[in-house]
Amino acid sequence: MALKAQFINFEYEVHQFSFTRTENQINKILQNAKKNKDSIILYTIVDSKLSKFLAQESKKNKIPCFGLLGDLILNFSENKMI
16 A cells, blocks of 8 residues: 555555446445545446446545546557557
């Protein structure tokens, strides 16, 4: 967790959801995030449709959401060379 090293007095709890492949799974993650104050979603979803769904639903629910690999995932998923 390189992020934690940048903020010495930063307390957080990690909830990891592996192999997320459906909108239903995303909805469960969002429900979990809504229960916890000041949640932030960090993700590495390759499926563009699913990542778009996550971003849209997070915005609707006012939960900050960030794709960690950005263009790297997009380029690899489209079989482009960087």
